[in-house]
Amino acid sequence: MREYDVLVVGGGAAGLSGALALVRSRRSVLVIDDGQPRNTSAAHVHNFLTRDGTPPSELTALGRAEVARYGGQFATGTVTAVRHGEVFTVELADGTTYRGRRILVTSGLTDVLPDVGGLAEQWGKDVLHCPYCHGWEVRDQAIGVLAVSPLGVHQAQLFRQLSDNITLLLHTGPELTDVQREELAARQIAVVQGRVERLEVVDGKVTGVRLETGRLVPCDVLAIQPTLRAKADFLTELGLKATSRNAAGVTYGDALDVDPQGRTSVPGIFAAGNVTDPTAQVVHAAAAGVNAGEAINADLIAEETRSALEVR
CATH class of the missing domain: 3.50.50.60 (FAD/NAD(P)-binding domain)
Structure with missing residues (x-):
């Protein structure tokens, strides 16, 4: 089984933007997406400079082409579990598994109407x-x-x-x-x-x-104001769970907790986009994905430097 530097769970704006930052740094990346974006029923994306009015499917297609141009790869499926051994193993609903040194979770959220x-x-x-x-x-x-x-x-x-x-x-x-x-x-x-x-x-x-x-x-x-639920159940085996989000004392949903670079409490697991910020628009999610991608690359460099020092 091939081992990737990074497995990206979710192929929306956050996931593709993070993947793009990583493949441009010559990292091997696999983007795993279930093909069910949150904004599938929306006609257009707005407030995304130079892309205002673009249909969501078109924006996704453009992003996938850019990631593929630098060697990024794609797999279709629903992630059901993530396990941690020497590296991370991601399991899909059909039993397929992939291995990666780091995980970027950009799986988004579900609107409960x-x-x-x-x-x-x-x-x-x-x-x-x-x-x-x-x-x-x-x-x-x-x-x-x-x-x-x-x-x-x-x-x-x-x-x-x-x-x-x-x-x-x-x-x-x-x-x-x-x-x-x-x-x-x-x-x-x-x-x-x-x-x-x-x-x-x-x-x-x-x-x-x-x-x-x-x-x-x-x-x-x-x-309406839907309840915003993070799509993160596949992380429970690692002890990662979404926590409540509140505004003006009112709970409106839940999300994963991350630091400013997208790190979760589990070393090697990063997250970005609506799974961490339920109210983020597409442009916010894209920016968070780039931010997390850069942090993952730096994390891998630190690990590789330690390994090189040990060999020396």
Whole structure:
């Protein structure tokens, strides 16, 4: 079995950027990807300088071609376990194994969506979560914001920058404070009490949400806050587990803990991208991947220097 300098688990922006930094330093690299990117339903990538508006699949194809140009290799499959002996062994769901001196985990995350009828089918189309990723494209439309936590108010204020037709659907979110009600009213953000039962969709487009009471609240777009779960279960044998992430005292997901260079608590295992930073956009993930790739190369150089000194 061939042994690689680095096995990269995940072939998105973080993984490909880390792989590129490594292969350009003449490291042998294998990128293992399951072919199921988080942004598969999104039409375009945004806020990535010189690549704004590029379809995600096109950006991935360009990245893979750049990595391959320098000798990087690819394998398709789902990683189920990582074990550590003299080197690391990565096992895939089909039983295939690969060996590497270092591991870069860029496996991303899973969006756990609120339990509302029809929502999953519209996810990434006219059900979205990030005003910076998708806001310009839905500007001036009627936008409903589905509250599932106290963060719903903040999300409504963010989307208010993009449209003057915003409705905060309190759904399962907490009761508003008097201050919040005043702030929302001051910005002319409507507030609707009651749980949302399902989306109303006509010809593939959202036209509104139906409350459990039967009331229809018209909207063109629904903004939600999914729970963000790191795809890192395959690391449990090494004692690595995702920890909670919080904003304003509210838990919104989990992620792997790393230092500024992407090192985890297990020597030789590095991580970057959404698996460590759930709120990172594509450009952030790419930068983190390069950062981790450089740190891995330095780590390998230190090991090789120690070995050379022992031989000398």
